[in-house]
Amino acid sequence: KAGVTQTPRYLIKTRGQQVTLSCSPISGHRSVSWYQQTPGQGLQFLFEYFSETQRNKGNFPGRFSGRQFSNSRSEMNVSTLELGDSALYLCASSMGNQNTEAFFGQGTRLTVV
Amino acid sequence: GENVEQHPSTLSVQEGDSAVIKCTYSDSASNYFPWYKQELGKRPQLIIDIRSNVGEKKDQRIAVTLNKTAKHFSLHITETQPEDSAVYFCAASKNTNAGKSTFGDGTTLTVKP
Numbered sequence: 120k121a122g123v124t125q126t127p128r129y130l131i132k133t134r135g136q137q138v139t140l141s142c143s144p145i146s147g148h149r150s151v152s153w154y155q156q157t158p159g160q161g162l163q164f165l166f167e168y169f170s171e172t173q174r175n176k177g178n179f180p181g182r183f184s185g186r187q188f189s190n191s192r193s194e195m196n197v198s199t200l201e202l203g204d205s206a207l208y209l210c211a212s213s214m215g216n217q218n219t220e221a222f223f224g225q226g227t228r229l230t231v232v
Numbered sequence: 233g234e235n236v237e238q239h240p241s242t243l244s245v246q247e248g249d250s251a252v253i254k255c256t257y258s259d260s261a262s263n264y265f266p267w268y269k270q271e272l273g274k275r276p277q278l279i280i281d282i283r284s285n286v287g288e289k290k291d292q293r294i295a296v297t298l299n300k301t302a303k304h305f306s307l308h309i310t311e312t313q314p315e316d317s318a319v320y321f322c323a324a325s326k327n328t329n330a331g332k333s334t335f336g337d338g339t340t341l342t343v344k345p
Binding site for chain 2: 150152154163174178215220224225
């Protein structure tokens, strides 16, 4: 069974640009959650998608958005990048119908210069 | 919203000793408490979880205890080994927000041989 796949693994962007990250969940999983991980802030919840709908949202500005496709793959977009957006972005997939184990991808390391 | 506090932020033990990491949560409706281990440069992986209808759960050298009244839960690792060295995160979530976990800030555990 393939695990959670995130692409790309590394990205370097310039301030003001936008970026799109991708997450392919485990087959059969309908929930994809996105987290931002920084050294001082731990894992901060961005949003969660279930069956193509945003079901939960964290406290991030509107520059952070996402979507989910019918095959459960999810994308996260960050517009007008700021230096502070530099972080490891992790997605996690789960069945989604109740609280169950979440499986994390390897993450995308975003560096904004 | 939910708030999870985790202590200590760093923990150093001698090989063979026990390690205890503690977390408190604020939302009495939270009912699922997973613990993740993240080795350097790797993804977080679930090591044990507990639901609110259980007070304690064990898996070999790892155990988790939950006190719903006091709203705290703890991770216990016995007979620590150097390969236990990693960052450990606690998290809390509830069925009404399945897919959204609030994480503690992490504990860096170092096991000295």
